[in-house]
Structure formats: structure tokens, C-alpha cells
Amino acid sequence: MQHIIDRFISYAVIDTESDANSPTTPSTEKQWVLANLLVQELKNIGLTEVTLDENGYVMGTLPSNVAHEVPTIGFVSHYDTSPDFTGKDVKPQIVHNYDGGDIMLNAEHNIVLSPSYFQDLLLYKGQTLITTNGLTLLGADDKAGLTEIVTAMEYLVQHPEIKHGKIRVGFTPDEEIGRGADIFDVEKFGAQWAYTMDGSQIGELEYENFNAAGAKIIFKGKSVHPGYAKGKMINSMLIANEFINELPKNEIPQETIDYEGFFHVTGLTGSIEETKLELIIRDHDANLFQKRKEKVLDIVAKINAKFAAQFGEDICIAEVKDQYYNMREKVEPMMFIVDVAEQAMRDLGIEPIIKPIRGGTDGSRLSYMGLPCPNIFAGGHNFHGKYEYVPVESMQKAVDVIVRIAELTATTDFSKK
Numbered sequence: 001m002q003h004i005i006d007r008f009i010s011y012a013v014i015d016t017e018s019d020a021n022s023p024t025t026p027s028t029e030k031q032w033v034l035a036n037l038l039v040q041e042l043k044n045i046g047l048t049e050v051t052l053d054e055n056g057y058v059m060g061t062l063p064s065n066v067a068h069e070v071p072t073i074g075f076v077s078h079y080d081t082s083p084d085f086t087g088k089d090v091k092p093q094i095v096h097n098y099d100g101g102d103i104m105l106n107a108e109h110n111i112v113l114s115p116s117y118f119q120d121l122l123l124y125k126g127q128t129l130i131t132t133n134g135l136t137l138l139g140a141d142d143k144a145g146l147t148e149i150v151t152a153m154e155y156l157v158q159h160p161e162i163k164h165g166k167i168r169v170g171f172t173p174d175e176e177i178g179r180g181a182d183i184f185d186v187e188k189f190g191a192q193w194a195y196t197m198d199g200s201q202i203g204e205l206e207y208e209n210f211n212a213a214g215a216k217i218i219f220k221g222k223s224v225h226p227g228y229a230k231g232k233m234i235n236s237m238l239i240a241n242e243f244i245n246e247l248p249k250n251e252i253p254q255e256t257i258d259y260e261g262f263f264h265v266t267g268l269t270g271s272i273e274e275t276k277l278e279l280i281i282r283d284h285d286a287n288l289f290q291k292r293k294e295k296v297l298d299i300v301a302k303i304n305a306k307f308a309a310q311f312g313e314d315i316c317i318a319e320v321k322d323q324y325y326n327m328r329e330k331v332e333p334m335m336f337i338v339d340v341a342e343q344a345m346r347d348l349g350i351e352p353i354i355k356p357i358r359g360g361t362d363g364s365r366l367s368y369m370g371l372p373c374p375n376i377f378a379g380g381h382n383f384h385g386k387y388e389y390v391p392v393e394s395m396q397k398a399v400d401v402i403v404r405i406a407e408l409t410a411t412t413d414f415s416k417k
Contacts, residue, residue, distance in 0.1 A: 001128065001392050001393070001396055003151070004147060004151055004392055004395050004396060004399070005094065005128070005130065005392055007147045007150065007151060008092075008130065008140075008143060008144060008147040008390070008392075008395065009092050009130070010037075011034060011037075011079070011139070011143040011146055011147060012090050012092050012130075012138060012139045012140075012143050013090050013091075013092070014030075014033050014034045014037070015030050015081075015087050015088045015089075015090070016028070016030060016031045016033070016034050016079055016080045016081050016087060016139070016173075017030070017080065017081050017082070017083050017086070017087040017088070018031065018080040018081070018082070018083055018173065018174045018175075018176050018177045018179075019083060019177070020083065020177040020178075025055040025056060025173060025174060025179065025182065025183055026055070026056040026080065026173035026174055027080075027173070027174050027177060027179070028080075031056060031079065031080055031173045031174075032056065034079045035052055035056050035058055035079060035171070035173070036052065038058050038079065038146065038150070038171050039051075039052045039058055041150055042058070042060040042150065042153070042169070045150065045153060045154040045157055046154075046157040047060040047061055047062055047153060047157070047169070048060070048061045048062075048063060049061040053185070055173070055183045056172075056173040056174075057170065057171070057172055057173070057183065057184060057185065058079075058169075058170065058171040058172075059168060059169065059170050059171075059188065059189060060153075060168070060169050061166065061167070061168055061169075062153050062156055062157065062164070062166070062167040062168075062169070063166055064164065064165045064166040064410075065160055065163060065164060066163050066164070066165060066410050070164070070165025070166065070409060070410050071165060071192045071193070071409060071414055072165060072166040072167070072168060072190055072191045072192055073165065073166075073167055073168070073191055073192065073193060073194060073195075073405070073406070073409050074167065074168040074169065074170060074189060074191035074193070074194030074195070074371070074373075075149045075152070075167070075168075075169050075170075075194060075195055075196075075197060075402060076169070076170045076171070076172065076194050076195070076196045076197070076198075076362055076363065076366070076373065077142045077145030077146050077148075077149055077171060077172075077196060077197045077198055077378070078142045078145070078171065078172045078173065078174075078175030078176070078180050078198065078362060079142070079143065079146055079171050079172070079173060080172075080173050080174050080175060080176050080177075080180075081137060081139045081141070081143075081176060082137065082141065082176040082383070082384040083176065083177065084137075084176075084384040084385070085136070085137045085384055085385050085386065086135075086136050086137070087136060087137055087139055088136065089135075089136060090132070090136045090137070090138065090139060091132075091133040091135075091136070092130050092131070092132070092133075092138060093105070093130070093131045093132070093133055094128065094129070094130055094131075095128065095129040095130075095131060096128050097126055097127075097128070098121070098124055098125055098126065098127055098128070098129050099125065100115065100121070100122055100125040101115070102114045102115070102116075103121075103129070103131060105131060105132060105133060105134030105386065105387075106133055106134030106135060109134060109135075111134030111135075111386060113131060113387050113389065118381070118382060118387060120201065120381050121381075121389075123201075123202075124391040124393070124394075127391045127392065127393045128391065128392040128393065129389050129390070129391055129392070130389060130390050130391075130392060131388070131389040132386050132387070132388055132389070134386050135386065136386065137383070137384055137385055137386065137388050138380070138388035138389065138390065139388075140378065140379070140380030140381075140383065140388055140389070140390040141176075141198070141378070141380055141383040141384065141388070142175065142197070142198045142378060144197075144378040144379050144380050144390050144395055144398070145196070145197035145198050145378040145398075146171060147395060148197050148378060148379075148395055148398040148399050148402060149169050149171075149197055149402065150169075151395075151399045152399045152402035152403050152406075153167070153169060155399065155403060156403060156406060162403065162406070162407060163407065163410045163411070164406035164407060164409065164410045165406070165409055165410050167406060168189055168190060168191045168194070170184070170189055170194070172184060172362055175198075175361070175362050178212075178214075178323050178324070178360070180362040180365070181362045181365035181366050181369060182365075184362070184365075184366060184369065186366065186369045186370050186371045189371065191371060193334060193337045193371065193372045193373065194363070194366065194371055194372075194373045195337075195341060195363075195373065195374055195375070195376050195402075195405065196361045196362055196363035196366075196373055196374075196375045196376070197375075197376055197377075197378045197398060197402070198361045198362070198363070198375055198376075198378055199357075199375050199376055199377035199378055200377060200378070200379070200380055200381055200383070201353065201377060201379075201381065201394075202350060202377050202379055202391075202393075202394040202397055202398075203345060203350050203351050203352055203353040203377060204353045204355070204375070204376070204377035205338065205341055205342060205345065205352045205353065205354050205374065205375070205376060205377070206354070206355060206356065206357045206374060206375040206376075207327060207328060207331040207332075207335075207338050207354075207374040207375070208284065208326055208327060208328035208331075208356045208357065209284070209324075209326055209327055209328075209356060209357035209358075209359065209360050209361065209364045209375075210261070210282040210283060210284055210324075210326065210356075210357065210358065210359060210360060211282070211283055211284065211285075211286060211289035211322075211324070211325050211326050212280065212281070212282055212322070212323040212324050212325075212360055213280070213281040213289070213292075213293055213320055213321060213322045213323055214278070214279070214280050214281070214320070214321055214323055215277075215278070215279040215280070215281060215293075215296050215318060215319065215320045215321075216276070216277075216278055216279075216318070216319045217240075217243065217276070217277045217278075217279065217296075217300065217316065217317070217318045217319075218274065218275070218276055218277075218316070218317045218318075219236040219237075219239045219240045219243070219270070219274065219275040219276075219277070219303075219315065219316050220234075220236055220273070220274055220311070220315045220316070220317075221233075221234045221235055221236030221237075221239065221271075221272050221273050221274060221275070221315075222234040222272075222273070222311070223271075223272040223273050233272070234272075234307065234310065234311060234315070235272050236270055236271070236272060236273060236274050236275040236315075237270045237271070237272065237275045239275070239303060239307075239315065239316065240268065240270060240275040240277050242303065243277065243299055243300075243303060243316070244265060244277075246299040246302070247263045247295075247299070248263070251263055252264060257358075258355070258356065258358075259284045259285070259356055261281075261282050261283030261284065261285070261288055261289065261292060262281075262282055262283075263279060263280075263281055263292065263295075263296075264279065264280045264281075264282070265277065265278070265279055266278045266279065266280055279296070280323075281293060281296065281320075282358075284326055284356055286325075286326065293320050296318060296320060297318060297320065300316045300317075300318045303315065303316045304316050323360070324360045324364045324365050324368075325364065325368060326364070327363060327364040327367035327368070327372075327373065327374075330367035330368060330372050331367060331372050331373075331374055334372050336414065337372060337374060338354075338374050340405055340408050340409060340412065341374060341376055341401070341405060342354070343408060344401050344404035344405045344408055345401055347404055347408075348397065348400050348401060348404060350397060350401070353377075357375060361373075361375050363375050376398065376401060377394070377398060377401075378390075378394075378395070378398055379391055379394030379395050379397070379398055380394075
């Protein structure tokens with residue numbers, strides 16, 4: 001497993017944080033460092049048709065080693081990390097033979113990773129964990145996925161006795177800011193279906209996700225000396241607060257689970273004259289998703305009506321944009337691709353955990369671009385923060401799943417599917 005540890009850490013220490021405010025692709029120059037490293041690694045392990053385009057998309061091919069016709073499949077992961085928490089100066093720590101107790105991430109700041117709060121830790125007693133040092137995220141989302149795909153391809157190259165069809169791999173920038181699939185060339189990729197290695201706990205297998213939208217709302221105000229403000233001042237920050245209070249109180253991330261949707265305020269900055277609010281909207285059900293978007297616009301209309309006489313124009317301006325949709329609609333007609341992944345896990349003694357993603361992956365976007373793309377566990381936990389960790393054994397199991405999927409794809413008669 002040391003090979004996996006070394007490869008993962010070599011990726012993790014490279015800062016690839018993406019930036020939603022940047023118009024470029026990749027959104028940050030530093031992402032190119034890992035993109036170029038991945039290109040070199042794919043070439044080194046023996047893949048062909050290795051490319052890096054002008055937008056940072058890496059692709060490569062493991063040629064088929066069977067004479068009969070086999071569907072071309074793909075494996076995809078992203079190399080950027082979330083801007084929610086710093087990815088600069090990542091210093092991974094290795095915990096061998098985890099004893100089930102507290103893990104001191106940073107003694108100076110008393111930052112502790114504890115199973116009393118993160119109970120999933122107890123699933124990995126006796127295993128090797130890679131954690132943060134308490135000051136950054138780790139980047140297992142999705143550098144664990146990168147590690148697993150590269151390692152699996154390397155293993156297949158080194159073991160030609162394992163039969164497989166043509167396999168394409170793809171690594172994307174900017175997934176964490178919702179743009180990972182924006183310029184992904186599905187035709188060039190050339191796979192009939194693919195799997196994103198971007199899930200969490202070992203066993204996760206997901207083919208449905210949130211429908212997602214983002215809202216940016218501007219609240220206008222009028223600044224007047226507070227001593228003479230009666231009937232004149234309009235404080236845009238208080239109007240933004242009024243808007244937030246109109247949202248359903250319990251339909252927020254920390255109060256919802258499974259298929260339950262939510263509204264989530266992600267940013268709020270302002271002054272008396274102008275306040276900007278950022279909001280994300282999520283729901284698995286398409287009809288409920290539409291109603292959530294309408295709810296936002298209804299609140300905006302209500303506020304505008306309330307202040308129409310005093311302000312003289314719309315005081316609240318909203319822009320609501322869809323981000324991605326539930327991939328289930330595109331995957332269900334090809335459920336055999338989920339069945340293959342499920343069989344691969346069972347063959348390896350892994351109990352599949354089939355559940356909806358409370359989020360999205362590149363796969364959700366790619367599924368609507370003509371590349372059905374379920375999501376498979378990559379092994380990490382507590383993404384986007386200082387408590388992130390990944391069990392090495394889970395990464396090894398993910399490698400094994402990729403290899404087994406390749407085998408099954410070469411031996412399954414898909415003409416009857």
C-alpha cells in the first residue's frame with residue numbers, strides 16, 4: 001500500500017484550489033502543475049493517446065487486450081480542491097494501525113479528529129489513515145480518485161493476463177466550483193459510459209444526485225445620516241435578513257438528509273446601500289426543485305412590492321441559474337452500468353451502499369452531455385475541511401473495483417442489455 005500512499009501524497013501537496021470568481025479554465029494557474037504531472041504519470045505507466053488540452057483536461061487510453069468487441073468505458077476524477085477551505089501547504093499525516101481513539105491533528109492549536117464527533121472513524125480501526133495537520137484540507141476530494149485511477153491503470157498494464165476492453169481516463173479542473181464538465185469533450189473521450197471516482201465511504205455507489213441551482217441576489221438601499229433617517233433610510237442588509245427569514249427554517253443542509261432538499265446561504269456581504277447574497281438551491285425531485293426556485297422569486301417579488309412606493313423601483317434583483325440536474329434520468333435507461341459496478345464490489349467482498357448523492361459530481365453533468373456516469377466511492381471523509389481523512393485500505397479497494405469493472409466489461413454480453 002506504500003505505493004498508493006506515496007502517489008496520493010505527491011498529489012495532495014500540490015495546491016490546486018479552484019476559484020469561482022475567475023473566468024479562466026482552469027480557474028487558477030496552479031492547477032496546471034498537477035495537470036502536467038498527471039500527463040507525465042500516464043505516459044510513464046504506459047498509457048497511450050495521453051493529451052492535455054488548452055483548458056486543462058487530461059485524457060489517456062489503456063488499449064484493449066482482447067480480440068472481441070468490448071464497450072469502451074471511462075473513469076473520471078477531478079484534480080482541483082474546494083475553495084471552501086485552504087489547500088495551500090497541505091502536510092498530510094499518516095496514522096498507522098488506527099486504535100479507535102482521538103487523533104491529534106495539531107497540538108499547537110488543539111485540533112483533534114475524534115470518533116466521538118466523527119463516528120465513521122470507528123469503521124477503520126486497525127487501518128492506515130491519512131489526515132491533515134489541522135490547518136488545511138487534505139484534498140482526498142478528489143485526489144484519492146486520481147490516485148485510484150492511475151494506480152488501477154498501472155496495475156492493468158503490468159498484468160496483461162487480466163482481460164479488458166479499451167479504457168479511457170479523464171481528469172478535470174474546476175469541479176468544485178461547478179465547472180468541471182463545462183468544456184469536457186465527450187466525443188473526444190469516446191467512451192460509451194464512465195464512472196466518476198468521487199464518492200466517500202467504501203461501498204458507495206450512486207446514480208442519482210441533486211438538481212442544483214445558484215442564486216445571486218442584490219438588495220439596494222438608501223443611506224441617510226442615522227440622526228435624520230426616519231422614513232428615509234433603507235438598510236439593504238436588513239432587507240437581506242428579511243429575505244433569509246422568509247426561507248423555510250428547517251430546509252437547510254444541517255437539518256436535512258437523504259432525499260430532502262434545501263436552501264443554503266453561502267455568502268453575504270453588504271453595506272447600507274447594497275447587499276449581495278449568494279444562495280444555492282438543491283432537490284432530488286424535479287418538481288420540488290422548480291418550486292424551490294419559484295419560492296426564491298416569490299420572496300423577491302414580495303419584497304419589491306413592499307418597498308415599491310418608498311424606493312420607486314425594484315429594490316431586490318435576483319438571478320437564478322441552473323447548475324446541474326439529477327443524473328438518474330440519464331442512467332436509468334442503462335442500469336446495467338450500475339449493475340456492473342455493484343457486481344464488481346460484491347465480487348470483492350464489498351457491500352454496495354446505493355444511495356443518492358447529496359451534491360453533484362462531474363458525472364451528473366456528463367450524463368446530460370451524452371456520457372452516462374455513475375459515481376463510485378473514493379474513500380475519503382469530511383471533505384472540504386481540516387478534519388478530512390482517507391483510509392489507505394479504502395483507496396486500495398477502489399483500485400480493485402476499477403480493475404474488476406474492467407474485467408467484467410470484457411466478459412459480459414452487453415448485446416442482451
